[in-house]
Amino acid sequence: MRRGVSFDIPNEYGSLLGDVLKPIDITVFAWRIGSGELYRMENGQLKELFPEGKGIIGGVKIKRLLEDHTYYMIFADLKAYPNGEFSTIDTYEEFLKSKCELVLLVVDCSYVTIYCKNKKDLELLYDHATDRRFKNVEYIMDENDTRASLTVW
Numbered sequence: 001m002r003r004g005v006s007f008d009i010p011n012e013y014g015s016l017l018g019d020v021l022k023p024i025d026i027t028v029f030a031w032r033i034g035s036g037e038l039y040r041m042e043n044g045q046l047k048e049l050f051p052e053g054k055g056i057i058g059g060v061k062i063k064r065l066l067e068d069h070t071y072y073m074i075f076a077d078l079k080a081y082p083n084g085e086f087s088t089i090d091t092y093e094e095f096l097k098s099k100c101e102l103v104l105l106v107v108d109c110s111y112v113t114i115y116c117k118n119k120k121d122l123e124l125l126y127d128h129a130t131d132r133r134f135k136n137v138e139y140i141m142d143e144n145d146t147r148a149s150l151t152v153w
Helices: 016-020 059-068 092-097 119-131
Strands: 002-008 030-033 037-042 045-048 055-058 071-081 102-107 111-116 135-141
Touching: 002 119, 016 059, 016 071, 016 102, 016 119, 030 059, 055 059, 111 119, 119 135
Parallel strands: none
Antiparallel strands: 002 111, 002 135, 030 055, 030 071, 037 045, 037 071, 071 102, 102 111
8 A cells, every 4th residue: 555655855955845745735734843954044044944943834834934935954844734633643553543644754855755645645746756857756655664753853
């Protein structure tokens, strides 16, 4: 069974997460911001992309942050929930039991992993990554999923 998709994005400044998530409507979710390091330039100084730090950000606001800013990612841990029904998710099994619909993890600036319960959205994300010519695009399947936890740390 398909669990998610993984691929490599360029290690550069840009609006890469906005691009990665472009095929789905991210505004319908509330997003839990986990551990991460994402920086944007503001008045010649590096600033955190998520000014409130870790916490919850609404879908419209996160869409603006991810699509309307140029930023540099080192790590990112974003989880999408409908109706603000949040829970702690550390494993794939906890993800399946939770209300969380999508987990997006970025490690070492370039390595993207997305777990997605909605199979149509998962196909859209896969096709988009392929169309954008991201490297090493592949489905995460029951047989090839080596991730022990759904966190970046």
